[in-house]
Amino acid sequence: MSSGAALIARLEGICGSDYVLTHPHALATYRSDGLAHLRQMPVAAVLPSSAEEVRAVVALCHEAQIPWVARGAGTGLSGGALPVHDGLLIVLSRLRRILAVELGDSRVVVEPGVSNLAVTRAVAPTHFFPPDPSSQIVCSIGGNVAENSGGAHCFKYGFTTNYVTGLEVVLSDGTMVELERDAPGYDLLGAFVGSEGTLGVATKIALRVLPTPETVRTLVAFFEDTYHAGEAVSAIVGSGIVPGAIEMMDRLSIKAAEAATGAGYRLDAGAALLVELDGPREECTAQFEDLMALCARAGAADLRVALSEEERAQIWKARKAAFAAMGRVAPAYYVQDGVIPRTRLAEVLARIDALAEEYGLQVANVFHAGDGNLHPLVCYDAAREGEPQRAEELAGLIVKACVDADGSITGEHGVGVDKKAYMPAMFSEPDLATFQRLRCAFDPLGLANPGKVMPTPRLCGEVPGPYREHPLERAGLAERF
Ligand SMILES: Cc1cc2nc3c(=O)[nH]c(=O)nc-3n(C[C@H](O)[C@H](O)[C@H](O)COP(=O)(O)OP(=O)(O)OC[C@H]3O[C@@H](n4cnc5c(N)ncnc54)[C@H](O)[C@@H]3O)c2cc1C
Numbered sequence: 001m002s003s004g005a006a007l008i009a010r011l012e013g014i015c016g017s018d019y020v021l022t023h024p025h026a027l028a029t030y031r032s033d034g035l036a037h038l039r040q041m042p043v044a045a046v047l048p049s050s051a052e053e054v055r056a057v058v059a060l061c062h063e064a065q066i067p068w069v070a071r072g073a074g075t076g077l078s079g080g081a082l083p084v085h086d087g088l089l090i091v092l093s094r095l096r097r098i099l100a101v102e103l104g105d106s107r108v109v110v111e112p113g114v115s116n117l118a119v120t121r122a123v124a125p126t127h128f129f130p131p132d133p134s135s136q137i138v139c140s141i142g143g144n145v146a147e148n149s150g151g152a153h154c155f156k157y158g159f160t161t162n163y164v165t166g167l168e169v170v171l172s173d174g175t176m177v178e179l180e181r182d183a184p185g186y187d188l189l190g191a192f193v194g195s196e197g198t199l200g201v202a203t204k205i206a207l208r209v210l211p212t213p214e215t216v217r218t219l220v221a222f223f224e225d226t227y228h229a230g231e232a233v234s235a236i237v238g239s240g241i242v243p244g245a246i247e248m249m250d251r252l253s254i255k256a257a258e259a260a261t262g263a264g265y266r267l268d269a270g271a272a273l274l275v276e277l278d279g280p281r282e283e284c285t286a287q288f289e290d291l292m293a294l295c296a297r298a299g300a301a302d303l304r305v306a307l308s309e310e311e312r313a314q315i316w317k318a319r320k321a322a323f324a325a326m327g328r329v330a331p332a333y334y335v336q337d338g339v340i341p342r343t344r345l346a347e348v349l350a351r352i353d354a355l356a357e358e359y360g361l362q363v364a365n366v367f368h369a370g371d372g373n374l375h376p377l378v379c380y381d382a383a384r385e386g387e388p389q390r391a392e393e394l395a396g397l398i399v400k401a402c403v404d405a406d407g408s409i410t411g412e413h414g415v416g417v418d419k420k421a422y423m424p425a426m427f428s429e430p431d432l433a434t435f436q437r438l439r440c441a442f443d444p445l446g447l448a449n450p451g452k453v454m455p456t457p458r459l460c461g462e463v464p465g466p467y468r469e470h471p472l473e474r475a476g477l478a479e480r481f
């Protein structure tokens with residue numbers, strides 16, 4: 001028996017032969033995540049059913065020095081779950097048990113494959129889990145932890161990291177450890193959240209949940225353009241009101257989302273601002289009046305207030321469908337994710353418009369305006385010669401525009417393979433070396449999701465161990481900076 005066949009046999013011994021996939025047809029599903037233009041077949045994909053099976057698989061990889069990539073639901077948009085060509089994909093979708101619901105302690109404990117929405121459903125109606133990515137119906141809590149995911153309600157409530165209180169983690173040598181938020185010593189849990197699968201596999205996740213607010217008031221304000229909608233955002237935040245959500249959509253995204261959902265957004269508007277207040281009834285009622293006045297003063301041409309839960313759901317449906325709806329505008333699109341200070345919104349949006357014109361491509365903007373977290377959607381047609389490359393280049397220049405405006409290369413989608421070439425634009429050499437030392441401390445052999453997050457290879461002076469160059473390394477991107 002070849003060493004490869006022996007290894008597969010051992011994996012089958014751990015997970016069962018039905019859950020070790022090696023046939024190209026079976027593996028095709030797993031060759032990319034949401035960043036679909038980057039594809040790579042793994043050697044095999046395994047679907048363990050328990051933390052103990054994950055531990056045994058990772059320990060075997062350590063023994064045989066095989067690199068591996070953890071995968072949740074594969075909705076990531078930065079190529080974080082992209083397989084490595086000589087490695088194993090560890091798919092966590094079968095670990096989907098809700099292990100404990102302890103509402104007295106505002107706590108829930110889940111396996112990593114549980115979807116984000118299933119957590120809120122498990123604690124409803126009295127409680128909810130605030131981080132709400134638009135992909136929440138499918139994305140997994142394990143993926144949310146690895147990406148430190150956000151969502152529309154993170155302006156008020158914070159990101160995933162603010163809600164993870166404990167983790168069970170399988171380290172790359174197969175050791176299983178418990179990390180706790182309030183334990184004395186180094187905040188290793190804090191380091192793990194957002195580490196994009198490079199420090200280990202989360203196999204059990206304890207989360208804080210919050211009591212459901214007494215009331216919610218939602219409106220959409222329609223403006224002539226994003227400049228005026230941006231003025232409204234500054235006015236609202238400056239007034240001291242802290243909305244649960246402030247989301248902006250531009251003309252192109254309104255058009256696409258409205259065609260997909262028929263939610264009643266005005267097609268003649270240049271921008272729509274979706275604002276939601278939640279909290280005690282009296283406070284919300286008073287602030288809602290102020291909110292409407294602020295929008296009107298900033299130039300809102302029209303205000304639509306949700307008068308029922310159904311109408312609120314309709315309004316949100318358009319926002320949450322906005323990414324997918326871009327399929328109506330172009331056969332393909334590239335979702336960019338960058339952050340800017342709110343005060344630079346108008347300037348950066350103008351820069352994006354100018355770049356779109358220069359490149360002859362359409363760019364729609366849908367974003368978490370309160371956080372300054374932009375999501376420009378760069379539309380392209382892969383059938384047109386050179387267009388995918390132009391779209392990628394344009395998306396890169398948008399990241400540069402964010403960094404130039406004192407922003408960040410990513411707000412919530414992570415670095416993955418997509419953004420790692422831009423890391424030096426934000427961090428100095430000593431910063432990057434410090435990240436790398438932390439990574440090597442968790443994973444000295446560089447087996448956990450190699451080639452992601454950091455520009456590679458980055459040998460860490462005093463830390464031994466090979467750092468494998470990823471075959472999809474796109475050399476040259478960094479030069480644009
Ligand atoms: C339409 C759409 C809308 C989106 N909207 C948002 C949004 O509003 N906000 C937002 O933040 N993101 C959004 N995303 C991005 C994506 O949904 C999130 O990043 C999500 O958290 C990924 O979860 P996943 O289960 O799909 O992870 P995957 O894509 O499978 O993996 C993502 C990363 O997590 C690692 N990983 C997965 N599970 C584990 C684990 N158990 N232990 C360790 N590492 C692990 C992987 O190795 C990879 O690096 C959106 C994506 C789509 C397609």
